[in-house]
Amino acid sequence: MKHINILMVDDHPIIIEGYQNVLMATKEDDQTLLIDTANNCDTAVIMLNRASKEKPYDVCFFDISLPASEDGKYTSGEDLALLAKKILPNSKIVILTMFNESFRIHNIIKEIDPDGFLIKSDLTSMELADAFQQILKSPPYYSSTVNNYVKKTFTSEIYVDDINRKILHLLSQGIKTKSLSEYIPLSTSALEKRKKQLKLLFSINDGKDETLLQEARDKGYL
Template structure:
């Protein structure tokens, strides 16, 4: 039987974590699989490897990206999320797995909407068995989301409330006590647009005008924000 050659890029700024993931995948791979694993501990190293693989026509099969990464030296890439978006623009052949310590509902929905990763793992969910299962699922039956990610997605979907990404972002910023003018600046929207969107959100969540405290409480209750 011919071996299935799987090229992997792991990007995480904690070498011990990469070593653990690497050892797990090598120990649990199928006999028919040959893994070639490259590692990067910052955005610059990751970009160099990504661009080299593309120029050689040897695209990675799977890229693992930790979301929280030191920015690239030119400041263009500020996170693993930026690296994942770059890979998505360059090729759809590479499967993407996002890794994070954070379980903020808004960030998780944003990454799913913008990147649509084949895998999404919260680090606190990961065991050796979970990582091994995720890897095989990403290769042959994506997507694979870890337990916490699935719970967050289910809560908002079961609410049957339609909240688009921009409005979800506004909810998140309101929960951080940002003023309208600062939200407008953050999202590059006019102040009147922010006011209209906040009014719409209050209609969606059936909250009286001006009652932002109840709006945030209801958004948390429906899973759009963390408690």
């Protein structure tokens, strides 16, 4: 009997329930699935840390949009995936998200290189079941939207790294640019430069932080 330890993180309990039901109904006869669930970054971090000391997860499913941790250190499923890669190096990382813009997909592949990458609008229960078995045996598994983007050559290196995501998050919390260096170990001029690059990246013509944050929200970074 193969025991497979799984963590599922999504802020909608009904979605987690759906995933669980599909995997339980379609698992192979020799598989026993042990599924932990979390609805926010704080709970997920506790579970990941505990798993790293006790019983590591074989597969971790992360939704991208999640309530940030209390300390602001983890703001999304991307942050959790990076933590999992660090402390659970043998775990398979699966990203599930509604976001389907090409540079968002590119970013996740470049930064996380997940074992599974599924766009929720692509998913049927059959595809989730197939994806799960393939990720266990021979990853990666990308759903159709992701595959189509991967096949196209990415002409521009659009990349919003960890620090830039933190800048966006802090600005959205009302933190002023001059105070960002209290939260991020960079000089104010380095942070200003990054903010300028973000405005270029998101084609912000009026130079306003509000417009930048609105675009970042629309593109799924906040």
